[in-house]
Amino acid sequence: MGDDARLQDILTHLDQGLEPALDRLSVFLAIPSISTDPAHAGDVRTAANWLATELEALGFTVQIHDTPGHPMVTARSQPGGARPLLFYGHYDVQPVDPLDLWDRPPFAPAIEETPTGRVIRARGASDDKGQLMTFVEAFRAWKAVHGTLPSDLILLFEGEEESGSPSLRPFLRAHADDLRASLAVICDTGRHADGRPAITTQLRGLVGQEVVIHAADRDLHSGSFGGMAANPIMVLAQALAALKDDKGRVTLPGFYDGVPDLDPQLAADWQALNFDAADFLGRVGLTTPIGEAGRTALEMMWNRPTAEINGIAGGYAGDGFKTVLPAEARAKVSFRLTGTQDPAQIRAAFQDHVRRFLPADCTASFHDHGASPASVMDISDPAFAQAKAALTEEWGQEAAYIGAGGSIPIAGDFKDILGMDSMLIGFARDDDRIHSPNEKYDVESFAKGARSWARILTALR
Template sequence: MTDQTRLDEILAQLDAGQDAALTRLLEFLRIPSISTDPAHRGDVRDAAKWLCSELESLGFEAKIHDTPGHPMVVAHSAPGDARPLLFYGHYDVQPVDPLELWDRPPFEPEIQETDDGKVIRGRGASDDKGQLMTFVEAFRAWKAVHGSLPSDLVLLFEGEEESGSPSLQPFLSEHAEDLRASLAMICDTGLYADGRPAITTQLRGLVGEEVIIRAADRDLHSGSFGGLAANPVMILAQALGALKDGDGRVVLPGFYDGVEDLDEDLARDWQALGFDAADFLGRVGLSEPIGEKGCTPLEMVWNRPTAEINGIAGGYAGEGFKTVLPAEARAKVSFRLTGTQDPQKIRDAFRAHIRRFVPADCRVEFHEHGGGPASVMDVSDPAFAAAKQALTEEWGREAAFIGAGGSIPIAGDFKEILGMDSMLIGFGRDDDRIHSPNEKYNVESFARGARSWARILASLR
C-alpha cells in the first residue's frame, strides 16, 4: 500500500467518523472547565481525566500531572525512528459572563444551522477544545488505518492557559527531557481573514508596565497652587507624549536594537494577501491608518514594535467640574516587541525615560505586568514547506505564512526552555466569538482541521 493510498484511507476514515467525532466533542464541551474560577476546580480536573481517558483508549501512554494550579495532561506514543513532534493545546475555557447574553446555556453545546453552514455552539468550541480535538481525531483515524499511532509523538494539554499559565514554565523546566521534541505543533490560532489556511511564523513579544506618579499629599486647589505646584497628570502626559517622534517611531534609547527588516519572501507573501487597512479599520469605526511612517499596514501590526498607552487615570473625571491639581496620576503602558528585542532592556529604558520628567520632590513607582520576547520561527526547516503544501491541498487555496500582532507566550516558552520552534496552525474564524457569549466553531473547521493534521502528519513521517 502506498503512502498516498494510506493517506486517502485516513481522510476517508475521518469523513466517515465525523458524526461520532462531533458527539465526542460535544461531550467534552459539556465539562465547565473554567480555570479562573475556584468553584470549577473539580470541573477542570474532570476535563483532564476525560482527555486522559480518550488518549489511553487510542493507545497513548497518558498521565495527569498535578501542578500548584490545574493539571497538565502529557501523553506519548511508542518510540520509533520518525521526527519527534510535540502537540500542544489547552482544555480550560474562559468564564461565561455575562450569562444573559448567551442564546443558550454555554455548557449545553449543540450543532446549529447558520447562514455560514453548520457550527458547534458552546463555550470552548473554538478556544480551544474544538481545535485540540482536531489533533485527537487525526490520531484516531491514523490508528484505524495503520493499526498503530504515529511514533515519537508527545502531547501536552494544559489546564491553565486562560488564567495566565502560572504553572507552565516551571513544568516545562522540570519535565524538559520528557517533553523535548524537534518541533511543536500549536492549534490555537485561526485561518486568515479571507478564510485561507495559514501558518503563523512570527509573534510579537510583550512588555507590560504600570507607572504611578505622586506629588502633593492631597489634591490641591488649582487656583491657589496652579502654576507653582507639580501636577502629576501633566507630568505623566508629557512623559508619555514624548515616547514617539513625529514619524511614529519610539524614541527610547536602544529601542530598535534587534528589530529586523521584513524578509523579502515574506514581504511578497504578505503583499499577496491583499490586506485592506481601510476595511480592517472600518469594522471598528475608523478609517485612517496611523503608525510608523514608511511601513505597510501589515508590517505595522505583524513586524514592527509598538508603544501604546492602555489606560490613564488621575484627578476628577466625574460629572461636572472640579478644579484641582491631582495628588496622583497613573498609566498602563504596553510595548509589542519584534525580532530579538530584549524585554528587560525595553522596561529599563521606559523607566529611565519617565524618571527624566519627574521633579525631585515627586515620587514615581513602577509595577511590572508581564513580558516576553518575540518568537520568529525558522521557516527554512523543511517541515514548514511540507505543512504549507498539505494545507494547500486540503483547503484548495494557497496557504500563507503570516504574522500575529499579539503574543502567544507558549511559543516563546517552547523556544527558550525546550529549544524548539513552533508551528502555529489553527482553523478558527474571526467571527468565532472566543472569550464572548455565543462562542462557536464551524463544523467545516473541525472536520477539515482534523484532515489537515492527518495530511501534515503524513508529510512529516
C-alpha cells in the same frame, strides 16, 4: 499500500466518522472546565480525566500530572520515528459571563445551521477544545488505517492557559527531558481573515508597565497652587507624549535594537494576502492607519514594535467640575516587541524616559505587568514548507505564512526552555466569538482541521 493510498483512506475515515467525532466533541464541551474559577476546579479535573481516557483508548501512554493549580495531561506514542513532534493544546475555557447574552446554555453544545454553514455552539468550541480535538481525531483515523499510532508523538494538554499558565514554565523545566522534541505544534490560532489556511511564524512579545507620578501629599486647590505647584498629570502627559516622534517611531534610546527588516519570503506572502487596511479599520469605526511612516499595515501589525498607552488616570473625572491639582497620576503602557528586542532593556529604557521628565517635588514608582520576548520561527526547517503544501492541498487555497500582533507565550516558553521552534496552525475564524458569549466553531473548521493534521502527519513522517 503506499502513503498516498493510506492518506486517502485516512481522509475517507475522517469524513465517514464526522458525526461521531462531533458527538465526542460535544461531550468534551459539556464539561465546564473554567480554570479561573475555584468553584470549577473539579470540572477542570473531570475534563483532564476525560481527555486522558480518550487518549489511552487510542493506545497512548498517558499521565495526569498534578500541579499547584490544574492538571497537565501528557501522552506518548511508541518511539522510533524520524522526527519527534510535541503537540500542544489546552482544555480549560474562559468564564461565560455575562450569561444573559448567550442564546443557549454555554455548556449545552449544539449543532446550529447558519447562513455560512453548520457550527457547533458552546464555550470552548473554538478556544481550544474544538481545535485540540482536531489533533485527536486525526490520530484516531491514522490508527484505524495504519493499525498503530504515528511514532514519536508527545502530547501536552494544559488546564491553566485561560488563567495565565502559572504552572506551565515550572512544569516544562521539571519535565524538559521528556517533552523535548524536534518541533512543537500548537493548535491555538486561526485561518487568515479571508479564510485561507495559515501558519503563524512570528509572534510579538510584550512588556506591560504601570507608572505612577507622585507630587504633593494631597490634592491641591488649583486657584491657590496652580501655576506654582507641580501637576503630576501634566508631567505624566509630557512624558507619554514624548514616547513617539512625528513619524510614529518610538523615541526610547535603543528601542529598535534587534528589530529585523521583513524577510523577503514573508513580505511576498503578506503582499499576496491583499490586506485591506481601510476595511479592517472600518469595522471599528476608523478609516486611516496612523502608525510608523513607510510601513505597510501588516508590517505594523505583525513585524514592527509598538508603544501604546492603555489607560491613564488622575485627578477628578466625575460629573461636574472640581478644580484640583491631583496628588498623583498614573498610566498603564504596553510595548509589543519583535525580533530579538530585550523586554528588560525596554522596561528600563521606559523608566529612564519617565524619570527625565520629573521636576523637583515629583517622584515616580513603577509596577511591572509581565514581560516576554517575541517568537520568530525558523521557516527554513523543511517541516514548514511541507505543512504549507499539505494545507494548500486540503483547503484548495494557497496557504500563507502570517504573523500575529498579539502574544502566545507558550511558543516562547518552548523556545526558551525546550530549545525548539513551534509551528502554529489553527482553524478558528475571526467570527468565532472566543472569550465572548455565543462562542462557536465551524463544523468545516473541525472537519477540515482534522483532515489537515492527517495530511501534515503524512508529510512529516
